[in-house]
Amino acid sequence: xxxxxxxxxxxxxxxxxxxxxxxxxxxxxxxxxxxxxxxxxxxxxxxxxxxxxxxxxxxxxxxxxxxxxxxxxxxxxxxxxxxxxxxxxxxxxxxxxxxxxxxxxxxxxxxxxxxxxxxxxxxxxxxxxxxxxxxxxxxxxxxxxxxxxxxxxxxxxxxxxxxxxxxxxxxxxxxxxxxxxxxxxxxxxxxxxxxxxxxxxxxxxxxxxxxxxxxxxxxxxxxxxxxxxxxxxxxxxxxxxxxxxxxxxxxxxxxxxxxxxxxxxxxxxxxxxxxxxxxxxxxxxxxxxxxxxxxxxxxxxxxxxxxxxxxxxxxxxxxxxxxxxx
Numbered sequence: 001x002x003x004x005x006x007x008x009x010x011x012x013x014x015x016x017x018x019x020x021x022x023x024x025x026x027x028x029x030x031x032x033x034x035x036x037x038x039x040x041x042x043x044x045x046x047x048x049x050x051x052x053x054x055x056x057x058x059x060x061x062x063x064x065x066x067x068x069x070x071x072x073x074x075x076x077x078x079x080x081x082x083x084x085x086x087x088x089x090x091x092x093x094x095x096x097x098x099x100x101x102x103x104x105x106x107x108x109x110x111x112x113x114x115x116x117x118x119x120x121x122x123x124x125x126x127x128x129x130x131x132x133x134x135x136x137x138x139x140x141x142x143x144x145x146x147x148x149x150x151x152x153x154x155x156x157x158x159x160x161x162x163x164x165x166x167x168x169x170x171x172x173x174x175x176x177x178x179x180x181x182x183x184x185x186x187x188x189x190x191x192x193x194x195x196x197x198x199x200x201x202x203x204x205x206x207x208x209x210x211x212x213x214x215x216x217x218x219x220x221x222x223x224x225x226x227x228x229x230x231x232x233x234x235x236x237x238x239x240x241x242x243x244x245x246x247x248x249x250x251x252x253x254x255x256x257x258x259x260x261x262x263x264x265x266x267x268x269x270x271x272x273x274x275x276x277x278x279x280x281x282x283x284x285x286x287x288x289x290x291x292x293x294x295x296x297x298x299x300x301x302x303x304x305x306x307x308x309x310x311x312x313x314x315x316x317x318x319x320x321x322x323x324x325x326x
């Protein structure tokens with residue numbers, strides 16, 4: 001038999017073996033997929049407090065992983081979330097831990113992935129650069145979707161929304177009642193640096209002067225002291241400030257500016273992670289869990305006793321967000 005004939009027979013003889021091996025791998029992968037999906041579909045929908053069975057744990061850990069951020073999180077066994085202080089999204093708890101709407105969202109996400117969580121406290125001004133530089137995996141911190149941010153990072157589908165309200169110092173704004181009255185060179189606005197409210201002032205009150213602040217406490221202090229005529233803040237914060245300082249502050253008009261959807265931010269180029277996170281949001285939005293958590297943190301003050309009030313605790317917590325990673 002010629003050498004070419006032998007080579008041909010060898011190749012032909014190898015092909016059925018190769019196909020059989022490939023079919024076996026496909027069957028194993030399919031069986032694993034069916035097992036994983038059936039386990040996940042029969043598991044309780046609420047992730048927190050749910051302990052997976054040994055079979056489910058085995059299926060999840062044996063499932064082949066890729067190279068996206070969710071796969072990295074699973075290999076590490078830890079979800080790193082970038083956060084910055086914004087009441088009631090993220091706040092300092094009386095016990096020194098973080099509390100708030102986004103804290104609940106991030107904890108639930110980690111529970112559903114089956115990993116521990118680490119909150120990476122970051123100054124809001126640096127939170128997008130820190131995400132890009134892989135200081136953490138995701139931003140879960142009430143971040144609004146804007147075109148400018150969309151050039152730098154990707155966003156999931158929205159899971160919340162907020163608008164910007166104007167809160168004015170009563171004694172400094174006598175006679176000012178409409179948006180046009182505040183769009184004046186004689187008016188000084190205050191807003192948190194690098195936020196949607198700051199952008200709203202720049203867009204809708206172009207004649208006014210804008211002063212930016214690094215914390216809510218500094219902004220509120222300047223507003224109460226009359227250092228600024230008005231402050232641009234989200235409508236939830238506006239309601240809280242008015243409730244606590246009704247004699248000094250007022251809402252000159254009800255109009256909201258720059259309604260913005262909120263979403264989870266992630267690094268570009270990771271379609272698998274975006275797909276998983278979008279599905280996660282859709283699931284918890286449909287189940288009502290996201291709405292229930294938002295109602296708890298935004299529509300009630302049931303959590304008021306959980307917030308840090310001790311000056312030393314508050315100062316230490318706030319300082320932990322001020323570190324500049326660059």
